[in-house]
Amino acid sequence: MKNIITKIGVLIAVATAVIVSSCKKLLYEEPKDAPYEQTFWQSSRDVRSAVAGNYAMMRSAITSKNNRYFMYGDAIAKNYFTIQYSGDGLEGIQGGDFTFQYNLNTLANYNLYYKSIAMSNLILKKVNAMSDAQLSAEDDPAQFRNSANGQAYFLRALSYFMMVRVWGDVPLVTEAYEDPINAPQLPRSPKSEVMKLIESDCHKAINLLSWNYANTGDAKITANKGSVYALLAHLYLWRATMSDVSVDAPNLTDVNNADTTINTLISKGGYALTDTANYKNTFIGRSSEGIFEINISENTLEGSNSSIGSYFLNENYIKGYGNNPRFYTTPSYLNNHFETTTDIRYKKGFDLANPDKPMSVKYSNVTYRNPGQKLDPYLSNNIIIFRLGDMKLLQAEIALYKKDAATAIGIINDFRKRNDPNPVLIPAGSSVDQVMDEYAYERGKEMYLEGHLFYDLLRTRRFGLIVDWLTESRFRREGFYWPVDPALFRNNPLLKQTPYWLGKV
Incomplete structure (x- = not known):
């Protein structure tokens, strides 16, 4: 130390x-x-x-x-x-x-x-x-x-x-x-x-x-009450589910604390979901949905030439990047998560020009500091740590821990209706286990490449759906820690x- x-x-x-x-x-x-x-x-x-x-x-x-x-x-x-x-x-x-x-x-x-x-x-x-x-x-x-x-x-x-x-x-x-x-x-x-x-x-x-910012230039990229409530909600759910991984039942005291925390955040924070017509604006940053973000904006000359998004993009998006980005979206992810191709998160989040190596274009707001010659490219996409969509989906997780499948179904189906004109909805009467599977897939669609997905799978015990190296035995031995x-x-x-x-x- x-x-x-x-x-x-x-x-x-x-x-x-x-x-x-x-x-x-x-x-x-x-x-x-x-x-x-x-x-x-x-x-x-x-x-x-x-x-x-x-x-x-x-x-x-x-x-x-x-x-x-x-x-x-x-x-x-x-x-x-x-x-x-x-x-x-x-x-x-x-x-x-x-x-x-x-x-x-x-x-x-x-x-x-x-x-x-x-x-x-x-x-x-x-x-x-x-x-x-x-x-x-x-x-x-x-x-x-x-x-x-x-x-x-x-x-x-x-x-x-x-x-x-x-x-x-x-x-x-x-x-x-x-x-x-x-x-x-x-x-x-x-x-x-x-x-x-x-x-x-x-x-x-x-x-x-306070809830407000004295300087609007600090909004979203510095902490206010909403930022802290979002962190606290995540803490409560992590502690409720991960303090003792020898058991699967969550600590309901922490679950209830998370519920109260999110309700306060939503009722007092003044946040609003971004219109799906402006889907990518959420990931440029400082949208109505953002709660806390890390500033990676070229508006203040703080963009990045090595951010996560740049690892997925090819020559069509950034001049000089070639046609074989180091990272690509796994095709099976798209096949397993999206029931339709009309979901806005599918349509605007991915480029399937090469179906064997799809690109995530969630972070593709490219700015050239030498625009005339398209040189010195920077991505101007904030890192979204917490946002309203995250909080609203967590309410479904909380409902499932309380064995309230109906409430969780309603929340998840609302996300599907909001993002897809032809949604495939979870049928009423589905069991808690069935809805938890659907919840894990919905988080995978909504929160893709936002730094949450592995932790979601650990909390919900749905890692077996996605992470083939994490066996039940390794999980119980806390082999997910570094x-x-x-x-x-x-x-x-x-x-x-x-x-x-x-x-x-």
């Missing part, structure tokens, strides 16, 4: 270099001495810089290492899309083997999440110590302080939530260590404690944030390997 904590000193002065699109400066700025630190944290401008830096760190954690957010949440489910061989071994994760050296050193390493956590801890410590006089440039210093702290709690909770779904037990760091030499080495904490902290941080953030990069053990003897991977790494 010390190799994580020794980087915390970097974050003391991070805001001096903040331009959100310039993540590398934020992440690798050299530590400054104590006198320099005393000149920072003196104004609301410093706080804004630190908060912006924290969002940049979260973006870096999510998009690094082959867009790890999508590798963990979608790619390892295998039968949603195929990663073609290119020599790095990345395709190995789709067979359930997470031990290739490249993958161990990248996807099995959680350091980047701890950079955001460290910044959150630092903001919480420093901002609370600042006086109203230091924040006097703001109309309401107390509200400004609450917003900065609320966003710090949210980003810390989001980082831990992303990690607890990937590794289970992870070290808990909740203090800002300004003396990294003497910072403690920490073992992995039980996932129950990690989830308890996430829940606590979410409740603190909810009490500090190993920890052995490099992290070198400076921290308190760390232990993920149990399933002992003797395999």
Whole structure:
């Protein structure tokens, strides 16, 4: 753990270099001495810089290492899309083997999440110590302080939530260590404690944030109450179903908490589903449906030339990309999920010019920084972490955990009617098990390539429909969690390997 904590000193002065699109400066700025630190944290401008830096760190954690957010949440489910061989071994994760050296050193390493956590801890410590006089440039210093702290709690909770779904037990760091030499080495904490902290941080953030944004430029891409409620709902459902995988029955207390949380979010958040005529606008970003997104927009020159969408696109979409993208949608996915070809998610989400290797075009908003010659292409598609469609479908999952098949059928059929003029509906009277299968397929259509699908299959115990490498035995042994990069053990003897991977790494 010390190799994580020794980087915390970097974050003391991070805001001096903040331009959100310039993540590398934020992440690798050299530590400054104590006198320099005393000149920072003196104004609301410093706080804004630190908060912006924290969002940049979260973006870096999510998009690094082959867009790890999508590798963990979608790619390892295998039968949603195929990663073609290119020599790095990345395709190995789709067979359930997470031990290739490249993958161990990248996807099995959680350091980047701890950079955001460290910044959150630092903001919480420093901002609370600042006086109203230091924040006097703001109309309401107390509200400004609450917003900065609320966003710090949210980003810390989001980082831990992303990690607890990937590794289970992870070290808990909740203090800002300004003396990294003497910072403690920490073992992995039980996932129950990690989830308890996430829940606590979410409740603190909810009490500090508002539903609205003081600056419309911050909407959707920074946290408000809705962002936190969405995270909390996902936490409750994960904890309800994944705390003890030796049993299948969910914890109904957490299920009910998720239900209440989503109802509050929908009733108070002011979100609205995107009109299907504008289907792709949802994935450009900042639509009426968006709840929380990572900014990948060329409107602010923060597009990406290596985002998940670019791995699927060919020369017809991006000049110079050739005709054999590394990723392609698995044809069996389309055949198994879409009963008709009139579903808008099928029509607008995929390019079947090559039926053997269909392209996902969900993220295909290409902008050339040299438009005259079509050079320097960037995708301008935000990463949608939480949106209203996700929340509404989760209500069907909640109903099924409560054995209310009729309510779940109604929700799923509403999605099918909304997206398809010729929908194939679930018949009334279908059993809970039958509807749960249909729910898994509906999530696969609605949430394709949004970083959720593998976790959906784990929660609902429907991984057998899609993930052929995850046997019942491996699931019960928690073999869906990732190993920890052995490099992290070198400076921290308190760390232990993920149990399933002992003797395999």
